[in-house]
Amino acid sequence: MKTQSVREQLLEHTxxxxxxxxxxxxxxxxxxxxxxxxxxxxxxxFPAKEDLVQEAVKEYSARLxxxxxxxxxxxxxxxxxxxxxxxxxxxxxxDQICLCGMLSTETLCLPESVHKMxxxxxxxNEQWLAGLLERAQPHRSTPFPVPPARLAQVVFGxxxxxxxxxxxxxxSDRVEAAADTLMAAVAG
Amino acid sequence: MKTQSVREQLLEHTxxxxxxxxxxxxxxxxxxxxxxxxxxxxxxxFPAKEDLVQEAVKEYSARLxxxxxxxxxxxxxxxxxxxxxxxxxxxxxxDQICLCGMLSTETLCLPESVHKMxxxxxxxNEQWLAGLLERAQPHRSTPFPVPPARLAQVVFGxxxxxxxxxxxxxxSDRVEAAADTLMAAVAG
DNA sequence: GTCTATAAGGCGATAGAC
DNA sequence: GTCTATCGCCTTATAGAC
Numbered sequence: 001m002k003t004q005s006v007r008e009q010l011l012e013h014t015x016x017x018x019x020x021x022x023x024x025x026x027x028x029x030x031x032x033x034x035x036x037x038x039x040x041x042x043x044x045x046f047p048a049k050e051d052l053v054q055e056a057v058k059e060y061s062a063r064l065x066x067x068x069x070x071x072x073x074x075x076x077x078x079x080x081x082x083x084x085x086x087x088x089x090x091x092x093x094x095d096q097i098c099l100c101g102m103l104s105t106e107t108l109c110l111p112e113s114v115h116k117m118x119x120x121x122x123x124x125n126e127q128w129l130a131g132l133l134e135r136a137q138p139h140r141s142t143p144f145p146v147p148p149a150r151l152a153q154v155v156f157g158x159x160x161x162x163x164x165x166x167x168x169x170x171x172s173d174r175v176e177a178a179a180d181t182l183m184a185a186v187a188g
Numbered sequence: 189m190k191t192q193s194v195r196e197q198l199l200e201h202t203x204x205x206x207x208x209x210x211x212x213x214x215x216x217x218x219x220x221x222x223x224x225x226x227x228x229x230x231x232x233x234f235p236a237k238e239d240l241v242q243e244a245v246k247e248y249s250a251r252l253x254x255x256x257x258x259x260x261x262x263x264x265x266x267x268x269x270x271x272x273x274x275x276x277x278x279x280x281x282x283d284q285i286c287l288c289g290m291l292s293t294e295t296l297c298l299p300e301s302v303h304k305m306x307x308x309x310x311x312x313n314e315q316w317l318a319g320l321l322e323r324a325q326p327h328r329s330t331p332f333p334v335p336p337a338r339l340a341q342v343v344f345g346x347x348x349x350x351x352x353x354x355x356x357x358x359x360s361d362r363v364e365a366a367a368d369t370l371m372a373a374v375a376g
Numbered sequence: 377g378t379c380t381a382t383a384a385g386g387c388g389a390t391a392g393a394c
Numbered sequence: 395g396t397c398t399a400t401c402g403c404c405t406t407a408t409a410g411a412c
Contacts, residue, residue, distance in 0.1 A: 022293065118356055150365035178345065180334045227405095382407105389403105391401100393398080
């Protein structure tokens with residue numbers, strides 16, 4: 001474990017708090033106690049709570065963008081899909097869902113600047129999945145029942161709600177159902 | 189518009205508030221101002237906020253259960269699907285998502301009794317959809333790529349997240365993608 | 377049943393010492 | 395940078411008059 005600056009620690013714990021309880025579900029006091037500083041120190045780095053959530057989304061999105069970017073598109077499509085699915089499966093046992101999936105339910109409580117970043121996160125995932133399905137299409141015996149771009153939205157949406165349901169039910173069934181749907185689509 | 193008791197008005201406005209902003213996103217003050225009473229009057233009907241959310245989930249679930257129960261299973265399967273999908277499409281233009289979809293993201297902030305009811309809501313939908321798919325199966329030219337019960341989970345999950353995305357993006361695209369997937373599955 | 381009044385504490389945020 | 399101290403407001407909840 002590398003040594004982190006106070007700012008890095010604040011951001012890291014914020015990611016966890018949002019993924020657990022959402023923007024409206026944690027306070028500066030909660031965060032301060034986790035890091036071991038006073039709430040006024042948080043305001044030094046993040047003047048308002050909106051600044052904090054904005055930086056959290058930026059950081060979370062950047063990590064996922066890098067992860068997706070690093071998937072070698074010349075690999076077998078089933079292997080690409082498996083790499084994409086890994087973080088969803090990993091988060092299943094934890095009590096954390098996707099940060100952007102959580103914040104997207106709190107749209108009406110968040111500033112426009114955050115909406116834009118959440119939309120970008122959704123589109124990045126959907127477009128990458130659509131690309132994967134298109135790369136898989138030539139190898140399929142039958143055409144898709146719905147166009148790749150729409151199937152991508154269905155797969156991503158069911159993965160997101162699968163994470164939410166995993167925490168509610170204590171089972172990864174619904175994430176696996178979404179994963180199976182993707183695998184069946186790319187395997188043809 | 190029928191005359192409602194104060195209790196009924198409180199419950200009705202609570203449904204809207206939760207569907208808009210979630211359990212952590214509204215206060216007794218918000219609710220009191222909407223109904224035109226003082227916050228202490230809310231406590232007369234619902235002693236604690238947990239009682240309020242519990243009654244809200246109970247009411248919302250009862251309405252959906254009645255709606256699903258009333259779908260004539262001897263109708264053509266595509267017609268049954270269209271009836272099931274109608275409320276999802278209706279909620280698309282509004283700023284309200286599914287109450288149980290919203291609360292399921294706040295699992296860690298809610299009591300066990302509410303978890304049970306949310307699970308029941310999910311299972312009711314998934315099981316009805318699975319039954320629909322099974323009724324459609326004999327008419328299909330090819331078997332399902334994934335079993336009906338899993339496809340039902342995928343469809344329901346993508347409808348739920350489709351509502352969330354509809355509010356974030358201002359478009360019903362993702363709900364329609366989920367609806368198309370269901371229709372393609374039952375139409376074979 | 378509904379109100380006034382209030383308790384007891386949480387909230388985000390700021391000023392200013394060090 | 396981090397702290398102490400504090401502001402002004404909001405929160406859920408209760409006691410008791412009417």
